[in-house]
Amino acid sequence: MSEDIVDILIVGAGASGAAFAWSMADTRMRIVCLDQGDWTNPADYPSNATNWESQSFGPYHIDPNVRGLDTDYPVNNEESDVTVVNFNGVGGSTILYGAHFPRLHPSDFRVNTLDGVADDWPLSYDTLDPYFALNDRVMGVSGLAGDPMYPPKQPPLPPLPMGLVGETVARGFNKLGWHWWPSDSAIISQPYEGRDKCLNLGPCLSGCAQGGKSSTDITYWPEAIRRGVELRTRCRVKEITLRDDGFADGVVYFDADGNECFQRAEVVVMACNGVGTPRILLNSKSENYPDGLANSSGMVGRNLMFHPCGFAQGIFEERLDSHKGPAACCILSKQFYETDLERGFVRGYNMQVTRGSGPLTTAMTGYLSGTIPWGEGHQEAFAKRFDHVASVGIICEDLPEAHNTVTLDPELTDSDGIPAPKITYRYSKNSLDMLSHGMDRAEEALRAAGASEVVRSAPLAQSGWHLLGTARMGNDPETSVVNSWGRSHDVKNLFIIDGSIFVTSGAVNPTSTIQALSLYIADNMKKNLTSLFD
Amino acid sequence: MSSIITSDHPLSVPRQKSLNALLDTLIPASSDGNMPSATDVGFELYLQTQADELLPILRKILEDIGDDFPDQTREAQQDIIRHFSATNGEVFQAVLTRVYDCYYQNDAVRRKIGVVAGPLFPQGNTLEPGDLSLLDPVIAHSDQHEYRKPD
Ligand SMILES: Cc1cc2nc3c(=O)[nH]c(=O)nc-3n(C[C@H](O)[C@H](O)[C@H](O)COP(=O)(O)OP(=O)(O)OC[C@H]3O[C@@H](n4cnc5c(N)ncnc54)[C@H](O)[C@@H]3O)c2cc1C
Numbered sequence: 001m002s003e004d005i006v007d008i009l010i011v012g013a014g015a016s017g018a019a020f021a022w023s024m025a026d027t028r029m030r031i032v033c034l035d036q037g038d039w040t041n042p043a044d045y046p047s048n049a050t051n052w053e054s055q056s057f058g059p060y061h062i063d064p065n066v067r068g069l070d071t072d073y074p075v076n077n078e079e080s081d082v083t084v085v086n087f088n089g090v091g092g093s094t095i096l097y098g099a100h101f102p103r104l105h106p107s108d109f110r111v112n113t114l115d116g117v118a119d120d121w122p123l124s125y126d127t128l129d130p131y132f133a134l135n136d137r138v139m140g141v142s143g144l145a146g147d148p149m150y151p152p153k154q155p156p157l158p159p160l161p162m163g164l165v166g167e168t169v170a171r172g173f174n175k176l177g178w179h180w181w182p183s184d185s186a187i188i189s190q191p192y193e194g195r196d197k198c199l200n201l202g203p204c205l206s207g208c209a210q211g212g213k214s215s216t217d218i219t220y221w222p223e224a225i226r227r228g229v230e231l232r233t234r235c236r237v238k239e240i241t242l243r244d245d246g247f248a249d250g251v252v253y254f255d256a257d258g259n260e261c262f263q264r265a266e267v268v269v270m271a272c273n274g275v276g277t278p279r280i281l282l283n284s285k286s287e288n289y290p291d292g293l294a295n296s297s298g299m300v301g302r303n304l305m306f307h308p309c310g311f312a313q314g315i316f317e318e319r320l321d322s323h324k325g326p327a328a329c330c331i332l333s334k335q336f337y338e339t340d341l342e343r344g345f346v347r348g349y350n351m352q353v354t355r356g357s358g359p360l361t362t363a364m365t366g367y368l369s370g371t372i373p374w375g376e377g378h379q380e381a382f383a384k385r386f387d388h389v390a391s392v393g394i395i396c397e398d399l400p401e402a403h404n405t406v407t408l409d410p411e412l413t414d415s416d417g418i419p420a421p422k423i424t425y426r427y428s429k430n431s432l433d434m435l436s437h438g439m440d441r442a443e444e445a446l447r448a449a450g451a452s453e454v455v456r457s458a459p460l461a462q463s464g465w466h467l468l469g470t471a472r473m474g475n476d477p478e479t480s481v482v483n484s485w486g487r488s489h490d491v492k493n494l495f496i497i498d499g500s501i502f503v504t505s506g507a508v509n510p511t512s513t514i515q516a517l518s519l520y521i522a523d524n525m526k527k528n529l530t531s532l533f534d
Numbered sequence: 535m536s537s538i539i540t541s542d543h544p545l546s547v548p549r550q551k552s553l554n555a556l557l558d559t560l561i562p563a564s565s566d567g568n569m570p571s572a573t574d575v576g577f578e579l580y581l582q583t584q585a586d587e588l589l590p591i592l593r594k595i596l597e598d599i600g601d602d603f604p605d606q607t608r609e610a611q612q613d614i615i616r617h618f619s620a621t622n623g624e625v626f627q628a629v630l631t632r633v634y635d636c637y638y639q640n641d642a643v644r645r646k647i648g649v650v651a652g653p654l655f656p657q658g659n660t661l662e663p664g665d666l667s668l669l670d671p672v673i674a675h676s677d678q679h680e681y682r683k684p685d
Contacts, residue, residue: 047655054635107682114684124684144666148676162664170668179672179679182664199658209655323649324659338682359638359649364631374630375612379564386647 009265014092016518017271018216023522025227036236037071037089045207053360056206073414080423084464091217098328099186108506122484131516143184172449178335185329186214274467303400305505310458312442314451322356394438397507471500486521555604575640
């Protein structure tokens with residue numbers, strides 16, 4: 001087995017790993033991808049059963065510590081304001097994601113030049129533009145061209161229906177003279193590439209039974225595999241090993257039966273997300289790298305960014321059919337996206353309009369928030385709220401801070417004995433001031449739209465869905481882990497392509513940018529195959 | 535069917551009566567009679583499928599509220615349950631979650647509140663497309679909403 005050398009070994013079959021594998025398949029090299037999880041079967045997703053709502057609190061829970069599948073690894077969140085959520089399996093977290101698919105803005109790549117904070121990226125929006133477009137095409141993205149908040153772009157599919165929720169909040173934004181636009185969504189509004197369109201089921205966050213949501217198990221992977229990429233499931237990587245010359249030799253992993261195996265490779269590509277990747281790098285200690293692999297800068301695991309967020313829910317007299325349609329994808333407003341220091345903080349936030357939840361969640365959250373009592377008055381309070389709500393989510397830009405970290409837990413391990421990640425993360429004052437401003441504006445928008453009551457939840461702890469910054473890219477090996485095309489400064493045949501290489505977080509959901517970056521890195525590798533390690 | 539008292543029930547007859555009164559107190563029927571109470575949505579069947587987890591917590595709350603619970607006034611029943619929830623928060627929440635789970639996943643209830651009965655898939659939902667002419671003011675003021683140039 002140890003003499004079996006593959007050309008490219010990708011670790012992680014999620015958003016970035018899938019896009020990268022698909023692109024590299026052009027080369028006809030021997031490409032293998034290992035993922036610790038399994039394929040999911042859309043016929044098993046909760047929407048196929050009557051108890052679809054309660055299932056999302058169990059086997060399809062977004063928190064791996066609650067879900068507790070043997071394909072998951074535990075995460076120690078005790079010293080974090082935010083709880084990490086994810087999915088481990090083919091498709092990675094796109095299996096459970098909301099598929100809200102905005103791109104980072106051109107300004108997001110230049111925050112130091114523009115606002116004097118954090119660092120500029122070593123590449124620009126323009127560099128990624130063709131890869132954004134390619135990714136939109138392969139994933140299947142619905143949206144409306146013409147948003148003045150972006151350089152021109154053309155989503156391949158028309159926008160998803162706004163529904164009454166979108167129309168209602170749009171009227172509120174219009175009253176205030178604020179920007180808004182239908183969201184770019186990785187959900188197909190029309191039949192596309194052999195997939196049938198979204199059925200407006202609602203609970204996208206527990207998997208899409210229809211396949212209308214563009215998770216990478218049904219977009220990139222089938223074609224990558226057809227073109228020769230080998231995807232091995234239930235292979236959990238423990239560490240990356242080194243050759244004597246300092247190049248990566250391959251990875252040690254555990255197979256489904258817990259056997260320790262070794263896979264040699266000419267190139268190792270990490271795609272385990274902003275928590276999983278630093279975890280494995282830190283666990284790959286050796287004499288030359290006592291602090292973990294590719295970590296001469298000391299930046300592996302540092303600068304962890306989420307997007308501090310909160311939601312304001314408006315209650316409306318009229319019925320809005322709130323539980324119908326993609327929960328996270330409707331319209332958005334970028335009115336407060338850019339810095340205005342008079343607001344009392346630097347950088348800005350996105351306002352993401354979301355729909356309502358199903359009846360069981362409505363009743364339970366109503367009980368927990370004290371807005372829907374049990375007993376006398378239950379029916380009336382439920383009827384007033386269920387299907388009568390629209391929400392505005394505030395997604396704040398999180399600035400990188402070295403003390404927000406992913407480290408290895410000294411005690412907690414996964415079922416193969418690999419140390420679990422420990423998250424140490426605190427909101428900054430800038431983030432909390434920004435969130436507070438955003439929540440006020442969210443309430444203002446909902447009231448302008450006609451809400452009779454607004455309930456706020458902020459900051460939201462169970463919101464670690466965007467995992468960024470823990471192996472940042474940069475031109476300086478002293479302050480960054482990988483260069484401008486994802487290659488480790490320290491180990492020349494080691495690449496990182498997931499959200500950990502973000503320099504700053506922007507204030508939008510990151511997956512579109514994560515995938516554009518991984519396609520860009522793949523393209524650079526293809527163009528420089530003969531000088532890849534120079 | 536669910537308010538029927540049966541002899542092959544895992545709870546004694548007095549406890550079954552208390553259970554029905556408890557369900558009725560947690561989710562009473564709506565005043566216009568349109569929405570059923572939690573006693574009328576097949577809780578026995580639900581109990582059979584979830585007995586292992588549900589019976590122990592039900593026994594706890596039923597023991598605590600006592601066999602004379604059904605004879606109390608509605609107001610007194612609410613007070614008794616409120617007291618139980620204050621002193622046994624976790625058990626109460628677990629019971630309430632199950633009662634809501636049964637009630638809001640019942641097809642008749644779902645139909646009445648406008649939710650697809652049974653599995654969501656493949657039926658799905660129809661959504662209003664939304665009026666895109668609402669974007670006219672945003673487009674008219676494009677200059678004010680233009681993206682920030684990076685240089
Ligand atoms: C509930 C939820 C909602 C979300 N909503 C949105 C949204 O609306 N819009 C948006 O842009 N983003 C959203 N996200 C985030 C989005 O899913 C991620 O940004 C994206 O999937 C990250 O891609 P990735 O390739 O970095 O990692 P992932 O997609 O997380 O993939 C990582 C893969 O690596 C594997 N792996 C990890 N460690 C190992 C190991 N040691 N050995 C082998 N395999 C390993 C995992 O099993 C997993 O399959 C959401 C996420 C969640 C959980």
